[in-house]
Amino acid sequence: MLQIHALTKRFVGESETVCAVDGLSFEVGPGEVFGLLGPNGAGKTTTLRMVLGLIAPDSGDAEVAGIPTSVDPFAAKAKLGFVSASDGVYPWLTVREMLLYFADLYGVGPDEATARLHVLAEVMDIEGLLDRRAGTLSTGQRQRVTLVRGLIHDPPVMLLDEPTRGLDVVGVQTIFRYISHLRHVGKAVVVCTHRLDEAERLCDRFGLLHRGKMQYEGTLTQLRGVSGREHLVEMFDDLMNPSTPPNEIPT
Template identity: 85%
Template sequence: MLKIQSLTKFFTAENETVHAVDRLSLEVAPGEVYGLLGPNGAGKTTTLRMVLGLVVPDEGIAEVAGIQTSVDPFAAKAKLGFVSASDGVYPWLSVREMLLYFADLYGVPPETAETRLAELAGVMDIHGLLDRRAGSLSTGQRQRVTLVRGLIHDPPVMLLDEPTRGLDVVGVQTIFRYIGHLRETGKAVVVCTHRLDEAERLCDRFGLLHRGRLRHHGTLSQLRQSTGREHLVEMFDDLMNPTLTETPA
């Protein structure tokens, strides 16, 4: 459902060329949750921007449901849902007005949008919020509304960028239930997060990015076998501090 092949992006600053993303390749199947993980500067955000069609790759392709984002970014965006830590709600609209507005932007017929909203409001327990102004909501309530907004047009691919940042324990559990719903409904999901302990619980497979390159990928069991480490945080520590793992001569 999501295919990335040899995706490359480099930037030039102060006469130095930096490969933000270096020949990245991966695929995510329907019903699969893929953790694209890495420290700040690893290339996660640049990768998501290329998938979203906001940044044009220097090489390679990003393909969403068979549509290359660099060829037809508008058609590709219609197949994507995106949720980030920044809620970006429209404070003077009611929650219902805002969600139906976004459905209309994606070309969802009004009757379909109403049905879809009722279904998702039940999934995320926001029925009591629909007629409140979005600006009056708490942080956790805004996050639930944002999660519904990402699914209002029923996209086959979902991108989640640091979805649990700034949330309390209850909010984090809401994200977990949401991702469970995405898996059950056959969405291809990419999760970018610094919370490696959460990623271990959430994701089916992982891609460990460091300095723009995919250093390790596979299931947690496969990563443990290939790295000799039990947890993702230990694997990243080895990547970022290779001299600490070298055997003295």
């Protein structure tokens, strides 16, 4: 559903050139949650921005539902849903108005948009919020509305960038339920986070990024076998404070 082929991005500064993403490749299938993990500066958000078409890669490409972003970026974007820690609600619109507005932006017809809104509002428990102005919502309520907004056009691929940042325990559990729903309805999901304990609970497979390169990729069982470590945080500690160069899982 999502295929990343040797994506590379360099940023040229006054004194040095930084390779933010270095030949990154992975794929995510329907109903699979892939954790793209790493510390700040590892290249996670840069990767998502290239997939979303916000920045152009220096080399490599991404395919969304079989559509190369370099060939037809608008068609590829229409197959993507995106959720980040920033809610970006429109405060003067009601929740219903805002969600139907986004559905219209993606070319979803009024009847279909209304039907999807009804289903998603029930899934995310925002039925009682639909006719409230978005600017009056609490942080947790805005987050639930943002999660519905990402799915209103029924994209096959969902990208989540640090979705639990700044949320309390209740908000985090909402994200967990949302990702379970995405898996259940067959979405291909990429979760970018540095919360490794949460990633172990959420994800089916993992890609561990360090300095823009994929160091480990696989299920938690595979990563434990190749790294000799039990938990993701221990694997990253080895990567960031190596006594010997880390092994790589062939992909």
